[in-house]
Amino acid sequence: MEKAHYAMEAVIDVLSEYERERGKPMPTLNHAIIQANLIFALKLQYRQQYSIVSEINLTMPIRPDTVPDVAIYPTLKIDFLHDVTSMTAMPLTIIEIVSPSQSDAEILAKFERYFNAGVGSCWLVLPSLQAIAVYTGIGKYQFFTDTTTLTDPSTGINLALTEIFV
Template sequence: MDTTIRSSAQRKSRSAPQTVTEFEKWISRRKTDANYEFVRGRIIRKPPMKQEELFIARFLMRAFAKTQLYKQGAEMLSEGDAYVDTFRKRIPDLAVFTDEQIREAKNGKRFMPPLAIEILSDSESQNDVLDKVQDYFDAGVQLVWYIAPKQQKIFSYTSPDDIKVFKGQDVCSASPVAPDFSFTINDLFNA
């Protein structure tokens, strides 16, 4: 009887995904359209972008489409996988993927985009934000924007410890990723 309990507990622990690869196999067996992030054994449901946030995505995508990086084949995409390492996978609300990354993804290569953009949700704590920012930089992202719609601000991270806050008439730039991708905060929120 004791061995049955142990083997049942062993089966349970073995079935819980421990790596991104195991998590992706696990999620592929589920019948769901929901997005989930995976962070060191934790499966975190990621709510989709809300309709009232679509104006942000549209503004940013249209502005990005005017850049040199876009002309070189890069794209700003929503809710694409961003791989940190073997144990962490995030899904930024928006991200810039280079032409090379898009081509390599076709062959199964995993990577982190150079620019990750998150729209702050009411359910995210400060620790959630800091954890995501750290994960992005651990994977080699060059720039993270956290957009706070209610406060009409962008928190721009060039490292986990280097942050600049843009608001009002401030000009926010995606340098060094795309130096010609810039706009005033008022233009974004009044779009």
């Protein structure tokens, strides 16, 4: 039992402050570029219909809270006098960009939590494949490659993937 405790301490010591604070892997350059491209493309086409939010803490019904890469909400009104650090209302869509250290099981467990909390769709962005899988439930997804147009049936969003993987 004592050895397991020391092993856990060693793993915790290796995690960066970012990873400890947010509970997710440190983003890579590809991750950052794709996240910026997604936000730009979504805001360009859908800023009147939706609020596109990056790196916002979500207060989940069952702990722990989570910080998705991008969240899509119905249009939110900005209140500059009363800011929030965590959203209790779940977004319509969550976008997660896979990091090299994340496992499929870890991401699908996250998606299950999102769907159970009322999120309508989850996008799984796969940088190495230049593809996005749009989930509308666990085991229910459509796969889009970089030469196709993504369609999210829960929001009606259509997005050319050539804009994302450039």
